[in-house]
Amino acid sequence: MLAQYLFFFLSFVAVFSALMVIIDKNPVHSVLYLIITFFAIAGHFFLLNAQFLGAVHIIVYAGAIMVLFLYVIMMLNLNKEIEPHKKNIPKVIAVISAGLLMICLVAVLIGAERTMLPAARDSNIGLVENLGKVLFREYMLPFEISSVLFLAAMVGAVMLGKKEIH
């Protein structure tokens, strides 16, 4: 029962702040609402007993990525409403298409009601020990390759951020 209340609370927070991200005109407020969304999703991870991913989610998303967003907004000085008023037709079309997408996905997934999965016996798969064993045994090569990806991203970001020489 408590789990259900927690689920509904976290879901409400996540959906509400996700909506506020796209409604709010101020980019700084959008970033702050997105942080709330990420914390709610991290709460869902903890609810699913995926403790390692919950902690990593908070550290990587709320700690690193959102700080990067805030830095860029600060450097570009976008902390005010700069979006000029646009015509309403594209917005109406956007709302209709996103609504249609959601209806399609829900319609597809309603058919999956019968194939409901039973709760797994082993609830400890999300702990650091089990996840680390799988990560360093079966997924060793992807793990190492992702470090190359990070190196490439680092070099690319530095190259892109450099001042152009005329």
Next chain:
Amino acid sequence: MKDVLIGIPIQWYIYLSVTIFSIGVLGVLFRRNAIIIFMCIEMMLNAVNLLMVAFSRYLGDTGGQVFVFFVMVVAAAEVAIGLAILMMIFRNTRSTDIDTLNKLKW
């Protein structure tokens, strides 16, 4: 923590993920600010991550959570590159409005 999931069917997680994903799609289509569009892409990635963790938990398979880990890795790299590109766009056009980037428009 063993019987926590008894009261929560996987359908609830599916609907929650679909909702957050659709809000992300709506934001990409709705807003004209490149930074907001970028944040909405992050939101969509998160919705998929949540669904993968839920399925991995319900199936009792660790593979899903490892893939969520790799999605986070790719998302972090993507944000670093994307924001650098955004800075360059701002340096050239003095705005982050995507309507100014219409050179490839037919």
